[in-house]
Amino acid sequence: MNNHDTVRGKKPFAALSKFSLAAIILMLAFFVVGASTMGVFNSPGRAYHATKSDAAYFYLDYDTNNQSGLANIYVNIGAAYTEIGKDASITMQYSTGTSSSIAWSSGTRMGARKFANVFTSSEDVPSGVNYNWVNLYNMESNTLSTSYRLIKLTVAQETIVNEVVFFDKEGKVIPAYTQLDQKIGETTLDGKLKSKYSDEQYTKVKELFRKNANDAKNLTDRQHNVSKGESWRENFTEDEMYTLMQIDNLLLGDKAEEGSVYNGDTDFGSLSALVLSLGVLIFGKSTFGLRFIPLLCTVLLIGLVYLFMRRIFRSDGYGFLSALLLAFGGMALTAGRLGLGFSLLALLLVGCYYLMYRFFEKGVDPARPVHSALNVLFSGLCFAGAFAVWANSWIVALGAVALFVLGVLKMRRKQEAQSRAVARETNRVNAEETDKEVMQANLDESERIQARQAAACAYHTRVSVVFFLAAFVFGTFLVVILSVLPAYYSYVRLYDNPAAPHMSFFALVSEMVNNTRNVSNLTSLTDANAMNAFSWLLGLKGATAFTASSDNMYVALNVQNNIAMTLSALVGFIVSTVYVIVYFAAGGKDNPEYRKSFRRIGRAYLVLTSGSFLTLLACAVVPSMSVMYGLLFYVFFTGYIPLLVYIANAHDASGKTVVCKKYEINHTMKVLFIVLAVYALIFVASLPMLFGFGVPAPLAHGLFGWTSIFNNGFYR
Known part of the structure; x- marks a missing residue:
């Protein structure tokens, strides 16, 4: 390879910032660590x-x-x-x-x-x-x-x-x-x-x-x-057994035996098992095979969070901080690597928000109206997939719908502002003009320009609305129907009498959708893990996904977000809420002290609050919901930490200190590094429960047992 080829080959990476490269390394590291610790390849083969x-x-x-x-x-x-x-x-x-x-x-x-x-x-x-x-x-x-x-x-x-x-x-x-x-x-x-x-x-x-x-x-x-091991790496969790049952149901075709009771995954919709079955198809019915697609979804989710937060804060650094908190917060390492639909659901709904935020921020490009409005279409398709995974996704997606409405209104306000600018310019020109015919010609031209602007805005709005309806309504219907078709006979066995079926296809689809609104896949841990979703704000109780503990050894996979991160995010929510209230109480845009930084703070607050609150609401209406379902919530909720840092940094008037003879940091950054060190200590202490390897029971209690206020009977 000559020097020219070498330089040309480096250009794509040379264009990336240090934080962008760090985000890519973070994703690769998460994939390698996850792939090497989440399961084995010991597939039992065909059945x-x-x-x-x-x-x-x-x-x-x-x-x-x-x-x-x-x-x-x-x-x-x-x-x-x-x-x-x-x-x-x-x-x-x-x-x-x-x-x-x-x-x-x-x-x-x-x-x-x-x-x-x-x-x-x-x-x-x-x-x-x-x-x-x-x-x-x-x-x-x-x-x-x-x-x-x-x-x-x-x-x-x-x-x-x-x-x-x-x-x-x-x-x-x-x-x-x-x-x-x-x-x-x-x-x-x-x-x-x-x-x-x-x-x-x-x-x-x-x-x-x-x-x-x-x-x-x-x-x-x-x-x-x-495989003779007893850890979760060698064994499926009870929740994962339902996913495998659903995959087996797909493979059974139209077979059915009189007197048999058919079971399958009814907590997640038809698309979940179809997507997860791809890993089983590639690697067999092994723990690695079932968990491979969720791992990929979690890695993509980390990258998507980086892009999303980078766009909101207009800073690669804040984007990387958000991705880092997600990767090592605990939820991604546990719920995000289980052979269940959690990471797929989170990826689709965060993608729905991200793409709609792009539309809200950029609107429709007059030079490429259809191409730029594709953000709305793809956002809706992400929602369609999410709905086919979990029916309550429509509650979470209300935040994306709000962004769409705000985006359309923003386009209208922009067009009205342009029309007013044209009118002002015409009035200014006419004020200096004495010829009435010229003045009338100026007015006529002004009206034509304003009419073109209004027509263009109306066209852009129609394109956006058409894409919205096509994806969010018709796309959702189509994705659900197409994802149910391969699983038709499995749903006949689940909800009908396979010997003499009487339910129509759409009745089966309705039954499938309704069942995803409940936790019906019972396990020995269901009651122990059950809690009110709003208690996730305080991290009151973790969930146990797998346990093989004895009197002396603690071997379990626990699902809980880093308790220090959870409490920090709660502080961030409180501070940012007060900040938003004070902003409007102090005159809003007329107050120069707040106007400078509020645009990013307000948008971040809007996205994080709508996403986290609506996710809590969607989960709170489901009985027996455990924190294991909280991966999506913590994606949004943990975002209050970088928001808190951004607010503090925007108003930090302290002097800067030079470190490593190169970097200047203020008091906010010093506090951030201290807090990150605390997160890291709790993360290291929690490694046994995050990766499910055994430690003596007293040591487990001392390391991470204290991080859960309420004991579920298995947690410590």
């Missing part, structure tokens, strides 16, 4: 759809010279189609037949094993099993002999079984096969059966494997992907 009338048969190909028999069977069970909170069961048996018959065991080493569907209050039944690896059959104290090679799997209810892995006592995987044409070394399963059994029994055993469904091979397609 086997088991019904009560089905049976799946395995042949275990022991290495009799090196293996000591069957000791453990790990099973990855997906959706169990029975009531949430109820017991489901799966049964595995080994063949005890003779040379002329096949019989199946009913002893204690194998048999039926119960598990809770998502959660249970019983201590005798495993909970949190769905989509996680569980050692369902532990026979190490009574290992099954290598002479038992045939295993049978049945279920008591329709169930999605992702994988079954057989281990010997030394922890080695015992190869298992389900299809007669599967290769085993130089032969096939059919050849193995023929060499291991007598002719009479071979005929019977072969007939069993002929009964295996084609998808039974999916039970053994990821034999070395077992």
Whole structure:
């Protein structure tokens, strides 16, 4: 590469400010840290759809010279189609037949094993099993002999079984096969059966494997992907299980069994599962795969907040400060990386506000009216996507609608001001003119100019209104309908009788929309995490998304914004509110002391207050809402911190101190650095709960237990 190419290649980055580069580095760092800590790639592969009338048969190909028999069977069970909170069961048996018959065991080493569907209050039944690896059959104290090679799997209810892995006592995987044409070394399963059994029994055993469904091979397609860890990195949370159930519902197509109870994600709308399924499609049904798209959305959200706050404050520094607070405030690292729709929802609604703010600020460019009005169109499409994720988004979007109205009024005021300027100029010219014909010609020209200005303004308004209606009304309708179409049969199973459906398509859509207005995806943590959304202002109680704690060790993923940031933002809200009131009480634009900086302060206050208040309102009307749903709120609410800094800095008359022989900082910046250091200390202390790794229980209480005033029973 020659020097010219080198310079040309650097130009895009050379045009960026230091804070813009820092924001890009922040996004990349967040992605790397998030991707390396949020999950594993151990996907169980494709799934086997088991019904009560089905049976799946395995042949275990022991290495009799090196293996000591069957000791453990790990099973990855997906959706169990029975009531949430109820017991489901799966049964595995080994063949005890003779040379002329096949019989199946009913002893204690194998048999039926119960598990809770998502959660249970019983201590005798495993909970949190769905989509996680569980050692369902532990026979190490009574290992099954290598002479038992045939295993049978049945279920008591329709169930999605992702994988079954057989281990010997030394922890080695015992190869298992389900299809007669599967290769085993130089032969096939059919050849193995023929060499291991007598002719009479071979005929019977072969007939069993002929009964295996084609998808039974999916039970053994990821034999070395077992994850035995107990942290949230290796295991799905109970909330995430509903997302996976909804993805499984999409894959089921129009299949339905009589007597089955179908469950899925009803807290988020149809678009949520569709978007999150992209990560599962790429990386499999692993914790990393489900959480990959939410991580991307959170990274984009950090970048969007930088752009938004930079535009509001007209400062790269304040934009970077806002992005930094979001990235390390706690919510982005927890709720923003879960395999749920929180980060997607926040990204879409913040995008809706950002694009509409651009319209409010810039209006319509007369040179490119349609192109510049696209801000309204894309803002509406962001809302359409948000509504398809969560129906209460319309409440939050009222702030963007207000910005649209203010933007249109601003265009009208600008046009009226231009008309008055033309009239004044005409009057000034005519005041010096004595010829009445010239004066009349000047008046006629003035009227023509004003008419053109009015016509242009009317055209710009029509374009904006058309784009608004097209996106916010028709676009929303279209996005919701298109996102429901791939999930049609899943909603038939959720809300109708799949054997004899009677609800129309639009009735199903209405039911889906209405259900997202409630928290119906119950978990063992739902009641403990429930709180009033307005208490988020004080950070009274955090939410626990996952826990594997014992008496001595605390292992949990807690969702709570940095308590110091929350309280600082509350101070910022109070100060900025008083500032706005004083501004108008002191004469508003006529007061030169406030006029200089209020334009940015007032706009920031308008956006942050409408966004945070309307988000609180949207969440407050939903019973049992936990702070886990507060990611969007804290995006807006934490913005009061840079607003507080901006107000203080605008009126800071203190002398500046030179640091590092280069930078001059005033008292406001000194206080900011001290406060950021406090945030950092609390962030470091909270790392165990933000990343879900274990620490001794007393240490957990000392590090971060005090940050939540109300204990939810799991938090500390």
